[in-house]
Amino acid sequence: MADIPDTLLESLRAARHVMVLTGTGVSAESGLATFRTPQTGLWERFRPEDLATPSAFQRDPALVWGWYEWRRMQVMRAAPNPAHEALSALQKLMPRMTLVTQNVDDLHERAGSDPVIHLHGTLLQPYCGRCRESYALPREIPEEPDGGRLLEPPSCHRCAGSIRPGVVWFGEALPQRDWDLAVRAAAACDAFLCVGTSSVVQPAASLIEMAIKAGAVAVQINPNPTGLEGRLFCELQGPAGVVLPELLERLRRLY
Numbered sequence: 001m002a003d004i005p006d007t008l009l010e011s012l013r014a015a016r017h018v019m020v021l022t023g024t025g026v027s028a029e030s031g032l033a034t035f036r037t038p039q040t041g042l043w044e045r046f047r048p049e050d051l052a053t054p055s056a057f058q059r060d061p062a063l064v065w066g067w068y069e070w071r072r073m074q075v076m077r078a079a080p081n082p083a084h085e086a087l088s089a090l091q092k093l094m095p096r097m098t099l100v101t102q103n104v105d106d107l108h109e110r111a112g113s114d115p116v117i118h119l120h121g122t123l124l125q126p127y128c129g130r131c132r133e134s135y136a137l138p139r140e141i142p143e144e145p146d147g148g149r150l151l152e153p154p155s156c157h158r159c160a161g162s163i164r165p166g167v168v169w170f171g172e173a174l175p176q177r178d179w180d181l182a183v184r185a186a187a188a189c190d191a192f193l194c195v196g197t198s199s200v201v202q203p204a205a206s207l208i209e210m211a212i213k214a215g216a217v218a219v220q221i222n223p224n225p226t227g228l229e230g231r232l233f234c235e236l237q238g239p240a241g242v243v244l245p246e247l248l249e250r251l252r253r254l255y
């Protein structure tokens with residue numbers, strides 16, 4: 001049982017606009033690896049930060065495309081967990097909730113959240129690195145060897161350029177429209193829930209500071225400390241799949 005203070009419940013009940021920022025920790029209970037988990041299989045000797053860059057794709061397109069396709073298979077085999085479900089229900093319960101994610105999976109959408117603001121793109125919409133034409137991925141889930149495999153990226157049917165993952169790599173700018181929406185919500189929200197992120201990656205990690213400066217109540221939901229502790233109204237220490245359903249349950253009694 002997470003220790004949810006009444007003062008937090010009162011603040012959330014009184015909030016006109018709640019903002020939620022999620023990271024890979026919200027998909028951990030769906031069986032997806034968090035970002036800073038050591039890689040497995042072919043990619044064991046790489047750090048994700050080293051694979052998630054334009055230069056890595058330039059240097060070894062088959063290694064990087066293979067990694068993303070392997071991750072996409074994992075997502076297609078995964079299901080939303082109680083954390084995703086609770087956030088979808090919260091979005092319907094609250095007068096206004098802006099859901100922003102750093103994740104590149106579609107588990108929030110599959111749990112019924114809508115809209116979902118993706119700051120770092122998505123595994124599901126690759127595009128041509130040369131002409132930006134989008135590329136339709138095969139829907140069937142091939143039998144992927146557990147460790148994944150090298151896979152040459154497909155070629156664009158319009159200009160024959162290399163298709164690349166539809167994610168934002170390190171060193172690449174975030175999609176301007178999504179970033180602007182997130183910044184506007186951070187400045188306007190009454191409460192900010194930071195769920196399942198180590199708050200290391202910028203500029204996404206700066207959103208909570210913007211919300212605190214604008215007077216929002218800031219809450220972290222994470223089994224581990226992240227260094228944000230001194231800046232928070234409170235931390236709900238525990239897995240998102242346990243804490244969020246409980247928070248939803250307690251809030252429902254107030255409505």
Ligand code: BV8
Pocket residue numbers: 022023024025026028029034035036037049052102103104120167168169170171172173174195196197198199200201202203221222223224226238239240241
């Ligand atoms: C940019 C897509 C400039 C790819 C990702 C200051 C300002 C601006 C930039 C920088 C800066 N300082 C450094 C930078 C550069 C860089 C950066 O932040 N580097 C880091 C390593 C320091 N930032 C960038 O490059 C960004 N671009 O700034 O461009 C620019 C401007 C104009 C023009 C040109 C360029 C781009 C960053 C986006 C990178 N792409 N993802 C892919 O997925 O492959 S980031 C990647 O990290 C994922 O999106 C992931 O979501 C994100 C954050 O990681 P977390 O989600 O927090 O995951 P992590 O594993 O770290 O933590 C998991 C947490 O969950 C843990 O705390 C754990 O305790 C918790 N947890 C575990 N289980 C559970 C749980 N919580 C709850 N329940 C559980 N069950």
Ligand code: ZN
Pocket residue numbers: 128129130131132133156157158159160161
């Ligand atoms: Zn093209």
